[in-house]
Amino acid sequence: xSESSVSESTVSENTATEDTVAPARAATAAxxxxxxxxxxxxxxAAAVAAVVVALALPLYVDAFWxxxxxxxxxxxxxxxxxTILFGAAGQLSLGHAFFxxxxxxxxxxxxxxxGGHLTGLGLPPLAAAVLATLLAGLCGLLxxxxxxxxxxxxxxxxxxxxxxxGHHLLLNLRPVTGGxxxxxxxxxxxxxxxxxxxxxxxxxxxxxxxxENLWYLFLAVTVAATLVARNVLRGRPGRxxxxxxxxxxxxxxxxxxxxxxxASAFVLSSMYAGVAGVLTALAFQxxxxxxxxxxLSIDFLAMIILGGLGSTSGAIIGAxxxxxxxxxxxxxxxxxxxxxxxxxxGLDASIAAQFVYGALVVVVMLTQPGGLRAMVxxxxxxxxxxxx
Amino acid sequence: MSPPRLVVEAVSxxxxxxxxxxxxxxxxxxxxxxxxxGPNGAGKSSLLNALCGIYPVTGGRILLDEHEVTRQRPDRVxxxxxxxxxQNIVVSPRESVLDNLxxxxxxxxxxGLVRTALWLGRREQRRHEARVRxxxxxxxxxxxxxxxxxxxxxxxxxxxxxxxxxxxxxRLLILDEPVAGMNTAESRELGRLVLAARDAxxxxxxxxxxxxxxxxxxxxxxxxxxxxxxxxxxxxxEVRRDPTVxxxxxxxxxxxxxxxxxxxxxxxxxxxxxxxx
Numbered sequence: 001x002s003e004s005s006v007s008e009s010t011v012s013e014n015t016a017t018e019d020t021v022a023p024a025r026a027a028t029a030a031x032x033x034x035x036x037x038x039x040x041x042x043x044x045a046a047a048v049a050a051v052v053v054a055l056a057l058p059l060y061v062d063a064f065w066x067x068x069x070x071x072x073x074x075x076x077x078x079x080x081x082x083t084i085l086f087g088a089a090g091q092l093s094l095g096h097a098f099f100x101x102x103x104x105x106x107x108x109x110x111x112x113x114x115g116g117h118l119t120g121l122g123l124p125p126l127a128a129a130v131l132a133t134l135l136a137g138l139c140g141l142l143x144x145x146x147x148x149x150x151x152x153x154x155x156x157x158x159x160x161x162x163x164x165x166g167h168h169l170l171l172n173l174r175p176v177t178g179g180x181x182x183x184x185x186x187x188x189x190x191x192x193x194x195x196x197x198x199x200x201x202x203x204x205x206x207x208x209x210x211x212e213n214l215w216y217l218f219l220a221v222t223v224a225a226t227l228v229a230r231n232v233l234r235g236r237p238g239r240x241x242x243x244x245x246x247x248x249x250x251x252x253x254x255x256x257x258x259x260x261x262x263a264s265a266f267v268l269s270s271m272y273a274g275v276a277g278v279l280t281a282l283a284f285q286x287x288x289x290x291x292x293x294x295x296l297s298i299d300f301l302a303m304i305i306l307g308g309l310g311s312t313s314g315a316i317i318g319a320x321x322x323x324x325x326x327x328x329x330x331x332x333x334x335x336x337x338x339x340x341x342x343x344x345x346g347l348d349a350s351i352a353a354q355f356v357y358g359a360l361v362v363v364v365m366l367t368q369p370g371g372l373r374a375m376v377x378x379x380x381x382x383x384x385x386x387x388x
Numbered sequence: 389m390s391p392p393r394l395v396v397e398a399v400s401x402x403x404x405x406x407x408x409x410x411x412x413x414x415x416x417x418x419x420x421x422x423x424x425x426g427p428n429g430a431g432k433s434s435l436l437n438a439l440c441g442i443y444p445v446t447g448g449r450i451l452l453d454e455h456e457v458t459r460q461r462p463d464r465v466x467x468x469x470x471x472x473x474x475q476n477i478v479v480s481p482r483e484s485v486l487d488n489l490x491x492x493x494x495x496x497x498x499x500g501l502v503r504t505a506l507w508l509g510r511r512e513q514r515r516h517e518a519r520v521r522x523x524x525x526x527x528x529x530x531x532x533x534x535x536x537x538x539x540x541x542x543x544x545x546x547x548x549x550x551x552x553x554x555x556x557x558x559r560l561l562i563l564d565e566p567v568a569g570m571n572t573a574e575s576r577e578l579g580r581l582v583l584a585a586r587d588a589x590x591x592x593x594x595x596x597x598x599x600x601x602x603x604x605x606x607x608x609x610x611x612x613x614x615x616x617x618x619x620x621x622x623x624x625x626e627v628r629r630d631p632t633v634x635x636x637x638x639x640x641x642x643x644x645x646x647x648x649x650x651x652x653x654x655x656x657x658x659x660x661x662x663x664x665x
Contacts, residue, residue, distance in 0.1 A: 228505040235504035235513060239491045242480045249442055250478035254556065255466035255495030264501055370482075
């Protein structure tokens with residue numbers, strides 16, 4: 001039915017006396033539109049360059065920086081989920097840390113073995129990772145009756161409770177979570193290849209340990225998560241999300257089922273958080289409850305605001321910045337003014353980092369509410385009005 | 389598909405005791421352009437919102453051909469082929485004009501999250517984008533497709549909303565003050581577009597408008613509301629002479645004899661905004 005209504009009843013055909021040549025022009029326009037439009041080429045080139053650099057990095061950079069990269073990529077996937085939910089669909093969630101925890105502990109439990117007072121299912125790591133992601137999505141679905149009825153900041157407040165609920169469960173479901181001490185995480189393995197120091201792989205003279213192997217795994221997952229997010233945001237669901245964000249009544253009048261759409265955005269974002277949780281588990285090689293507190297949810301929020309709400313590249317850049325800043329500050333604490341390393345008297349590096357990006361969030365909100373993405377666009381618009 | 393008949397039967401809308409619409413009845417014949425006029429607060433927008441399922445109807449019923457629209461969710465009403473615009477412009481200001489128009493295709497397209505994520509929505513999107521470009525051309529927005537909607541001039545925003553409503557491939561088109569705030573030339577152009585769309589696409593049109601020039605020139609019939617009630621209905625020429633309407637709304641000065649033929653400037657309608665209430 002939808003197909004026939006496209007070809008039938010063309011407006012311009014019937015009004016051709018007044019608005020001539022419309023079909024021909026429209027057809028050529030549609031034809032040129034199918035390939036990447038010229039103004040997007042720099043962005044595509046930048047993305048390809050970033051991936052090439054990321055592929056080569058383990059050959060040149062030591063494990064300290066690679067480990068930051070792992071944490072950054074784990075966070076980036078989570079931030080992508082939140083930028084779909086909050087940036088595009090306008091639904092604020094402060095419960096993102098909860099779903100990340102579900103991914104982390106879900107993987108630890110599903111892939112882990114029985115031992116001591118801990119239980120585990122001992123599934124193959126890939127199956128455990130996929131199931132942990134689905135588990136996070138299921139938790140999102142269970143919360144969706146709430147998520148589909150509330151809007152914006154009200155959902156943020158309602159989802160706050162999830163973090164406290166989650167923290168309580170992590171401390172008290174001891175056979176699954178290991179309680180306060182957490183539990184260790186089974187390293188990832190695929191088809192007999194272990195993503196650990198025992199892999200014995202040597203590439204161009206560089207011995208590949210856990211960090212190098214995981215780097216490529218994380219890179220593949222991050223690229224896939226980014227592409228999926230871009231497709232969703234640029235396609236039919238993303239457009240419905242954004243109109244819903246700007247006006248629920250307007251979206252409903254276009255035929256968007258508002259409650260269902262809100263629920264689907266929430267479930268998708270939960271699954272992204274689940275993937276981020278699995279990656280976090282693999283990067284830390286341990287699951288500890290105190291990591292999954294409200295501050296983690298706020299960190300995710302800071303990432304997407306700094307990068308520009310609703311932007312995939314912004315989420316990645318924001319995540320890298322928020323993750324890397326405290327670690328880098330702490331590493332160079334002895335040469336930096338004001339900042340001290342862990343355990344010393346003075347301004348702790350991780351606290352200093354929070355000050356820095358807290359201040360940056362304020363600056364970005366005041367001067368450039370669109371974040372880094374809008375800044376890039378502003379520069380492009382100033383440079384090349386000729387392209388328009 | 390032939391244009392639908394809209395039947396409004398004794399429709400009432402109440403908000404916690406306040407009666408916004410009181411047993412409003414009228415029929416819009418297939419393929420006609422029907423105007424709803426009345427002073428501010430008469431219930432015109434409430435009526436349109438009731439037609440679209442946005443406001444709950446507390447009494448009476450609304451029929452679109454054989455479909456009962458009363459108490460349907462707004463997205464279901466849209467799915468029946470009802471496209472609308474809003475009085476206070478509702479667009480995504482940070483998205484491009486093309487993206488804003490493409491939202492209008494939502495009910496006609498099927499790609500959900502999974503299909504879109506796996507690159508399977510692109511063919512459908514291209515096909516519909518070609519059609520959307522035709523509609524944009526028709527509405528005079530072709531040169532603006534890549535512009536961020538928030539940067540459009542006011543008249544272009546109004547036309548964007550109109551074009552987006554057409555992108556639904558509606559059978560019933562509902563316009564809430566489509567030319568409010570436009571200058572005379574823009575208003576006349578949009579009036580022409582409404583008629584052209586009606587003829588080309590086979591639409592039934594219901595619209596609310598204060599600009600009497602546009603109302604008198606494009607409406608086939610007019611329903612006049614005051615305090616939530618229908619006070620008059622008829623062809624433009626009849627309504628213009630109706631003494632109730634004149635006193636309630638049009639506000640012709642007292643020294644004008646009511647039976648005198650309507651002067652031409654009542655039709656151009658710029659002093660129609662004066663509402664002597």
